[in-house]
Amino acid sequence: MIKNAFYQYLRSSFVLFILLLAPYYVSANITPKPTSSQYGEDHFHLMHNTQISYNHQDAKQVALQLAEFLRPPTGYELPVLHAKNTMKNTIAFNITDSVVAKEGYQLIVRSGFIEIKASTAKGLFWAMQSLRQLLPIEIESRMPINQRSWLITSAEILDKPRFTYRGMHLDVSRHFFDVSFVKQYIDWLAMHKFNVFQWHLTDDQGWRIAIDAYPKLTEIGATRPHTVVGHTYDYKPLFDNQSVSGFYTKAQIKEVVEYAKARHIEVIPEIDIPGHSTALLAAYPELSCHQQAVNVQAQFGIFEDVLCPREDVFEFLSVVYKEVAALFPSKYIHIGGDEVIKKQWLESPIVKKLMQQHDLTTPEQVQSYFIKRVAKIVQDLDKTVIGWDEILEGGVADDAVIMSWRGTEGGVQAAKMGHQVIMSPYQYIYFDAYQSRNLDEPKAIHGLSRLKNVYQYDPEPSHLTSQQREYIIGAQGALWTEYIKTPRHAEYMLFPRLSALSETLWSNKEGKSWHDYSQNRLPSLLKRYQKMHINTAKSSYKPIISSTVQDNKLLVTITTDIEGTAIYYTLDGSEPTLASNKYQAPITIKSYTQVRARSYVKSQGQLIGDARLTLSPHLALGKSITLTYPAAEQSAHKLQDGQFAFDQFYSVEDYAIFYDTDLEAIIDFESPTLVKQVQLGYNSGRHRQLHPPTEIVILGSDDKQQWTTLAKVTSPQGPMSVLSFQPTRLRFLKVIAINSKKSQDIQIPKLPLYIDEIAVH
Known part of the structure; x- marks a missing residue:
């Protein structure tokens, strides 16, 4: 009896010990996932008397960086010393020829020591990042934590990157972010x-780098008087009357470059030409073809003002790029080259003369001429040009590197031409896009880039040959900041998508697993980010509501990208709680309904998300529809899918789009049908105000020859118009919505009319 009680005491004491230890021990969940890894049951104890050593001068800086990183949370002043051999109770950074890969490393954790081997300081530095994730998440605290030792699980890791170019972009032109x-x-x-x-x-909304030869670039070009509220292409956009200003001095540029260099990161500057140059032209209007004054843009988008392909312009740019090249040791300079509107070129006598002199027959060839001239300037500075995929149009400089952003097609074309390629398709790795369709997402530019989509993106198109794939040197994510004003918002858009992209670029394709990442490593990362006080998105846990048409009814499915997440929903538009219905199986919708859903994340202990979808089963579902003016991109099916878009954020995929034309649709019910109401959706209710039609007309007919007007509304308002009329039996229904064709507020070549549903009752 006494013996059993003693064993029970030991067992409970051991359990208590493990529970007390848990906060300072972390399981092996490294992201990006290493090439190969094995973990044991022993642990290395990081203590106040642990030493950090290095065997080569190239390894010293990394050793010092680790000591500096560990100091705030542990309070340890760990000595950093030169030693040829790995000693007990030591973390050793060793340069060795045994690790062949340039950025590869070997990380060995034993109970008595930790040894990190690499052939370069880069490899040692990346190993330190893996070691960081083997430490408890409390190590991320920049405040002291009273703990006698820190446990690191025993491991043996052999690792190297998949791609040599692993990039991330930051736009500081649209909204300025300080050096810190x-x-x-x-x-x-x-x-x-x-x-x-x-x-x-640099871009249309601000010039952010000091150029000594041309001080007006920052005196004038670094400030705009105000910024559009909402989206540039909103119906009746407003402005905030708050100026945005800021630029980096040369000293600050050098400071950032040195800071990045110490972390083995190459900084590539982008000076955008010949389009996206309004801020430059605001400072020096004589560099345009029309030579008229312009203002730094307060809106976002694509603008007509471009640099003129004249000799004085190229002389100006040669001075700018010379000063830029002196600041950035990178072998690359990014020159943009995207979204060039050629209207001013086509209207310019100077350009017409240039085209005659150089036998140029298209505006694309003029752009090619401009880009090649700038490429020569950059080449003479012993640098290599990177440009967005538009620089392929009309011909491209021989050694230019192509950054494919409009999809993968530009990258595929460039690889086949023998150009090095950096993949950056906006559909997958532009982090200014929304992360879910939930209404609690902050405003973003447009589009949807889910965490799962980022993770599953592969920069190497499978249809390229092995030789062509060698030209794809990597990929780059982008954070454009038109609608990102603050660091906290930037954090939300970056995390955790940054981790998913890192694994795409670093880890072996064969070793990647969404299930492993989302179930094991993502939860660990989210906790680590929380300890780092990062404003992290949990969008991948949020509900995804979808519906399909089934016998004039709608079948609703609610899922999440993270397997095993519980979902609660309502069908009356009220906010779901834990007392609401728990989603188990598809739901049949027979009448006008707003489905609303939230997810319960057990690890967070809370409901998150706000997914909504307004559905309207109606008489026209599945019926034949004819359009007098075809909708853009074959989007007519969106008129009859039973979904309204006004309670979600704007997504172009929700609408049938009519550019510079009207909606004129004829629905054939196949037999006489009693009709008394038409609901027409044409707006987005969150973050975006689409242009409404100027007039809506509903007509009925039995023979498609003689039409009777049933209802009409002029200057409709709100996200949806409901047109009711006397119950009428008819076979054909015609719906007309008049496009305003032009806007007094903004200049758009073709004003689009968006229609998301024609619901007939």
């Missing part, structure tokens, strides 16, 4: 083993 944030951004990239930071320094 840029450094923090670089720290985040280093933690996730990115090795390139592209700094987008």
Whole structure:
């Protein structure tokens, strides 16, 4: 009896010991996933008397960086010393020829020591990032934690990156971010083993880099008087009357470059030409073809003002790029080259003469001429040009690197031409896009880039040959900041998508697993981010509501990207709680309904998300519909899918789009049908105000020859118009919505009319 009680005491004491130890021990969940890894049951105890050693001068800086990182939470002043051999109770950084891969490393954790081997300091630095994730999450605290030792699980890791170019971009032109944030951004990239930071320094909304020869670039070009509220292409856009200003001095640029260099990150500047140059032309209007004054843009988008292909312009740019090249040791300079509106060129006598002199027959060839001239300027500075995929149009400089952003097609074309390629397709790895369709997402530019889509993206198109795939040197994510004003918003858009992209770029394709990432490593990362006080999105846990048409009814499915997440929903538009219905199986919708759903994340202990979808089963579902003016991109099916878009954020895929034309649709019910109401949806209710039609007319007919007007409304308002009329039996129903064709508020070549549903009752 006494013996059993003693064993029981020991067992309970051991359990208590493990529970007390748990906060300072972390399971092996490294992201990006290493090439190969084995973990044991022993642990290395990091203590106040642990030493950090290095065997080569190239390894010293990494050793010092680890000591500096460990100091705040542990309070340990760990000695850093030179030693040829790995000693007991030591973390050793050793340069060795045994690790062949340039950025590869070997990390060995034993109970008595930790040894890190690499052939370069880069490899040692990336190994340090893995070691960081083997430590408890409390190590991320920058405040002291009273703990006698820190446990690191025993491991043997052999690792190397899949791609040599692992990039992330930051736009500071649209909204300016100070040096402290840029450094923090670089720290985040280093933690996730990115090795390139592209700094987008100039655009229509601000010039952010000091150029000594042309001081007006920052005196005038670095400030705009106000910024559009909402979206640039909103119906009746408003402005905030708050100026945005800021630029980096040359000293600050050098400071950031050195900071990144210490973290083995190459900083590539982007000076955008010949389009996206309004801020430059505001300072020096004589560089345009029309030579008229312009203002730094307060809206976002694509603008007509471009640099003129004249000799004085190329002389100006040669001075700018010379000063830029002196600041950035990178072998690359990004020159943009995207979204060039050629209207001013086509209207210019100077350009017409240039085209005659050089036998240029198209505006694309003029752009090619411009880009090649700038490429020569960059080449003479012993640098290599990177440009967005538009620079392929009309011919491209021989050694130019192509950054494919409009999809993968530009990258595929460039690889087949023998150009090095950096994949950056906006559909997958532009982090200014929304992360879910839930209404609690902050405003974003447009589009949807889920965490799962980022993770599953592969930069190497399978249809390329093995030789062509060698030209794809990597990929780069992008954070454009038109609608991102603050560091906290930037954090939300970056995390955790940054981790998913890091694994795409670093880890072996064969070793990747969404299930492993989402179930094991993502929860660990989210806890680590929380300890780092990062404003992290949990969008991948949020509900996804979808519906399909089934016998004039709608079948609703609610899922999440994270397997096993509980979902609660309502059908009356009220906010779901834990007392609401728990989603188990598809739901049949027979009448006008707003489905609303939230997810319960057990690890967070709370409901998150706000997914909504307004559905309207109606008489026209599945019926034949004819359009007098075809909708753009074959989107007519969106008129009869039973879904309204006004209670979600704007997504172009929700609408049938009519550019510079009216909606004129004829629905055939096949037999006489009693009709008394038409609901027409044409707006988005969150973050975006689409242009409404100027007039809506409903007509009925039995023979498609003689039409009777049933209802009409002029200047409709709100996200949806409901047109009711006397119950009428008819076979054909015609719906007309008049496009306003032009806007007094903004200049758009073709004003689109968006229609998301024609619901007939």
